[in-house]
Amino acid sequence: MRRWLAVVVLLTGLAPVAADAHKFYVSLTTIDHNVGEQSLEITMRLFADDLERAVARETGKPLTHGQPGFDAAVLAVVQRALTVRQADGRPVTLTWVGLENKVDVTWVYVEAPKVPSTAGLTLRDTIFMDLFPDQVNMVHVKDARGRRALDFRGGDSFKPF
């Protein structure tokens, strides 16, 4: 099957990033199933500069942490990139909890309410893959069955929770 690549023009004139010795394109997401709340509690640890680039691409203008519209743009970036599907294929809705900026790392918190069980869930995390072809996204999931680690690279499809 042929798929069209959706190309989006970068309006911000940001310089491409050199793959240097000490920059690694890795994000880490932790998803805990909270049985009591029947929700997925999602914590994403993202490099703050990567996130600002993604936000600039999302909104077409540079925005930094604390500026109006930044949180909304982050949510849009996250909703586009992190997809969790129910057994029947319906995507679960991710809602905003907040974010925390720790100098070079930004912690983003979102949750998926109304998830009574993780049976049959699948997920995919493509965050920043549009910006950095080498991006690797680690996802640690934890539920009643225990802990598992998934990793997503370019072209990876959905994986079971």
Add this chain to the structure above:
Amino acid sequence: MTYYNQSPDPLTYLWLQLDQNLFRKDSDTALTAPAPSLERPTFETLDTLVNRDFDGGFQIASVTNATGKPLPHTIVKTMMRIDLPAPLAPGKSVVFGVAWSYNINDAKRLGGRSGYEFFPKDGNYIYEIAQWFPRLAAYNDVSGWQHKQFLGSGEFTLEFGNYKVRITAPNDHVVGATGVLQNPQAVLSPTQLQRLEQAKTASAPVLVVTPAEAKAAEAGKPTGTKTWVFHAENVRDFAFASSRKFIWDAQGHRSGAQPVLAMSYYPNEGNPLWAQYSTAAIIHTLNLYSRYSFDYPYPIAISVNGPVGGMEYPMICFNGPRPEPDGTYSARTKYALISVVIHEVGHNYFPMIVNTDERQWTWMDEGINSFLQFLAEQEWEDNYPSRRGEPKNMVEYMVAPGHDPIMTNSESVKELGNNAYGKPATALNILRETVMGRELFDFAFREYSRRWKFKRPMPADFFRTMEDASAIDLDWFWHGWFYTTDHTDLSLDDVRHYTLDTKNPETEKTLQRQQQTAAPTTLSAERYRDTPKLVEQNPALADFYNRFDPLAVTPADREEYQKVLGTLTDKEKALIGANKNFYVMRFSNVGGLVMPIILKLDYVDGSSEELRIPAEIWRRDASRVSKLVITDKVLAQVTLDPKLETADTDLSNNFFPRKPVMTRFQLFKQQQQTTPNPMQQLERKPGTDAPRPQGPGL
């Protein structure tokens, strides 16, 4: 090149590294690159994928002997073998020459550890040039030639040598390099010479080329060339940087007996950050690293701003962070610059002098260097936002299934940043603060550095020296932290309280009565308590047993006690009278990693104390252990790892009695639901996003 065979083996051929061949279109790196993501690619991504027009790699024109006769040679990807006419005996030398060229890569577009950056605004370039000549591969007594192919991640190891390099550049360029400039009179103006002289004894950086002079050079054109001559001794590589955009500052420093010139080269785009921090960070690094290892042995230490984000070479390193075009900068950029300068200047010690092999073991220089970087950052200012070093920052990585042991080859490691930088830096910090203590660790680490400087340690040499100099058996630590993917999760399973039976009826019966009173009352007993009872209404039904109190002290009890006392020695009487509390604590090792057990004991009287039990407690059974604690006071709470020293991944089993522990997510959510503290309110500027419990635009 003159090659001295310092090995005990006759050599029939030599291997040279051709690092630039990484950029060939048919390189293993290009052929084995995983498919990139094609989700909404940016034009820049598409450009680098589609327009693979860069003609990279070395062109080797000739390889000749001392008299100019060609030497047979074979290129194998990023390596070149030169066959010698006769075996080179131990202690002998051979002279040969290589004529070569290569195209310099656009480092901003294609990446790489060196290359050029173009500035469209003024039409100028910054060149950071490294891994630029066929470099002699290392020959060692463990594995012979180190000629693992260069795939991009495993940086390199090399031989030490002396370099004489002549660099001919446009005559308006400023050139900085590994080594000492031999002909300053020929390439610098009298003013620059005088400023450089003044810098040697200055207490702050002196501008050798000012921002205004750099700006003027940007607008001008060269009228010819100049040749800069550099000599460097006992270095494992040679790199340089060149641009007409460079501002140049310098400050003298002394490392033991060695005078050092700390220097920074940066364009106007680097200011105000670079003028304020680069050279200061170089000197801070030399001070700190020398304290923990050995005096800096080179006369020069340079930090350059250009296209490369962060990369180290002897005496010179390339560091990327820059302010915004308007001259403002975020805290992130500021600390990124200070941290990367510390890191890359720190690499002079590890691996440029302690010559570990990064082609094989990234952690041996990156991990050890990240550890010292953490110490340097913590001595820069209070609460420096270090990315790596604190045990609690490593928890998420270590608890994940499927990660690699630290002892994994550089090219095969997933998550190199966590694996080869973060985890070993954390391990060494724990070794220093928790396992060995600062004094023993620092002594042993200094011994490792001293013993292996200008030599080639292998992992076992590091492990062995740390034990050799400290008399601490660390086999368990190296095994768990470096060879396994276990994580720390110790559990305090339960605490049982025992007291001595004193046989004294006054004491024991009072205690029994207290226990009886404290015992739970059943629901029926509670409901019948006030119901009128038949025996109370009709005393005729009462007898001895209704009046008998089994917990009352009888004369017979007292007599019995006196008899017992009579059989005890004074020492035994004192032991019984001491009134000690005996606590039996049981621990299990859930995560697999053996660690010391660090306990905080909180007593009911409000006092507390710390108990540190070495990891040897696990030597017979690495899964379950127990510990007896005898105290005068009664315990209220026991906490395992109260100061988060051990990277324990699950704190919910660290308390007895148990305490609920919230995840990062739950803590954040709870905090969001309370009002912001005064500091948050003060720091929030008008018109910025307030923390919201609910999402935007949903």
